[in-house]
Amino acid sequence: MKGFLAEAHAGNYAVAAHYLDLDFLARDKQVETGAQLARRLKFVMDRKLPVDLSTLSSEPEGDPAEARFDQIGSISLEGAEVPIRVQRVLGNGGTPVWVFNESTVKEVDRLFSAYGPVLTEVLPDVFFKRTVLGLEAWQWLGLLVILFGGWALSLLLERLSLAFTMRLARWTKFTWDDALVSAGRGPLRLPYYAALVAVGTSMLLLPRPIQTLFARLSYSLTIIAVAWFILRFLKVSSLYVQERVASKNPNDADRIRGLSTQLAVLQHVLEVATYVVAAALLLMQFEVVRNVGVSLLASAGLAGLVIGLAAQKSISTLLAGIQLSVTQPIRMGDKVVVEGEFGTVEEISLTYVVVRIWDNRRLVIPIAQFLDKPFQNWSRSHSEMLGEVILQVDYFADIDVLRAELKRILENEGRHLWDGKVQSVVVLNVLDKTLSVRALVSADSNNLFDLRCLVRERLVVFLRGRPGWLPTVRSETRPVTPAGEQGAPVPAPAPRA
Structure with missing residues (x-):
């Protein structure tokens, strides 16, 4: 034999x-x-x-x-x-x-x-007389046709299937099915290709080891396709939910940011689970890997304890990411001050947070730091914030006129930045030479910095037209007699207009 x-x-x-x-x-x-x-x-x-x-x-x-x-x-x-x-x-x-x-x-x-094989009556004998690497010429020819032709046919079948399902989706009043169809663009071709390869190679009468190889290839492609579709579906579904909430509550920025944070963390959790399950299914089809897995489980003991201790920090980091998505001390789009830097929360993953600083640098911070250390969140409960502009003016400055000028600035040049809620000018402090005046304004956290700069520039221009309101250094002159006695003070000059 x-x-x-x-x-x-x-x-x-x-x-x-x-x-x-x-x-x-x-x-x-x-x-x-x-x-x-x-x-x-x-x-x-x-x-x-x-x-x-x-x-x-x-x-x-x-x-x-x-x-x-x-x-x-x-x-x-x-x-x-x-x-x-x-x-x-x-x-x-x-x-x-x-x-x-x-x-x-x-x-x-x-x-x-x-x-x-049915091809024995079609192909000449030369295709059946010699073998290369255990396969005859007709089998090699069939493999080339199946592998390359199957890929082209799978692309065609994917396009036809997506076109048909998209037309069906457009007939419905829902929009989520459109997102579902678009998520299948790419992953759908792999099951078609796997099926074509499995059916085609079974007709080539390949030796059992080679046939087993292609069977595992088809199985692996199917697993990859399912995992790919799940990842695409998670991304598309997350965007769809965010758009739906934003369209129904366009003015509820807090809810939108909170939902975006929860969806981002949930998406990361499900993506990690998808990768783990897909990798396990791919590896468990090999007997060697199954035996190794059983041996590891049987001999866990002390080794399992050591691995658990080594992975303690990683596990705690993952749990911190889940905890952050539930408690939400920060959300996507929040304005925060962390590590002495002011920026916007741009990305939240299971292990780190990316903060975009004002100069477009990115600050990557471990997620546990937001649970263990204090930080400033300027838009935690709402996005409206107060900003101040401090000016030093002379005692002769008219505060009521400054209030009127601030109102004019906010209602004209700053109308696209100001939220129309807070505007005030107060004397913050009386110093030995000047008055410290504070102009207080309110705006959305995204616009506050620009509004403060605008108010500061316009008030400086306003004071430049009134030199008498600018800080002035005052001195008193007294004559001194030869005996060292002080005389009467010299009258001060009239104030500048």
Whole structure:
């Protein structure tokens, strides 16, 4: 059996024919017909009766119950079982050898008609005479057609399927099904390709190891396609939910930011779970990996404790990310001051937070820091904030006029920045030479900095037109007599207009 399989898989069908009992054929037909029968028997056995040599009897006499005979197995044909048997006969020189017996050889043509390749009647004999790496030329040709043609056909099937489902989705009053269809663009081609490869390679009568390889490839492509679709669906669904909430509550910025934060963290959690499950399914199809996994589980003990301690920080970081999404001390778009930097929360993952600083630098901070250390959140409860502009003016400055000027600035140049709620001018402090005046305004956190700069610039221009209101250094001059006595003070000059 070992000799027949080795010669047949090497393409030496004329040599493999010596392992067949061909005595029922005429001598002049044994060479040509024997090679053909050997090739056909090889195809049938590879597809329907793969032989494990380690399970065959090692007795020189064969089956003790039936001397000189041994049954390899049987193949179903037309509702009956056809036995595949070998027989011990005397070869050249009187040496006993094992060959497929006459009854088995006579059934080869019927078995091949039922299970053999249909291309034998179409392709010339040159495609069946030689093998390369265990495959004949027609099999290599079929693989090329299946692998490349299958990919092109899968792209076509994907486009047709998406076009059809998109048309159906447009007939409905919902919009989420449109997002579902768009999520399938890309992942859908892989199941089609896997199915085409699985069906196509099964028709090529490949040896069992190669057929198993393509079966695992098709299975892997299906897993990858499902995981890919889930990842795309999570992203599309997150955007869809955010858009729906924003359209229904366009003025509720706090709720929108809070929902965006929860969706971002939930999306990351589900993405990690998808990657883990997909990787496990891909690896568990290999027996070696399954055995290693069972061994690791059986011998966890101290090693499991060590791994658990080593991963404690990573696990706590993941839990911190989940906790942050629930408690929401920060949300997407919040204005925060952290590590002495002011910026906007741009991204929240399971392990870190990205803060975009005002100069477009990105500050990446471990997520646990927002739960363990204090920080400033300028838009925690609402986005409206107060901003101040401090000016130093002379005692002669008219505060009421400054209030009127601030109102004019906010209602004209600053109307696109000011929220119309707070405007005030107060004397914050009286110093020895000047008055400290504070102009207080309110605006959305995104506009507050620009509004403060605008108010400061316009008030400086306003004070420049009134030099008497600018800070002035005052001094008093007294004459001194030769005896050192001070005289009366010199009258101060009139104030500047």
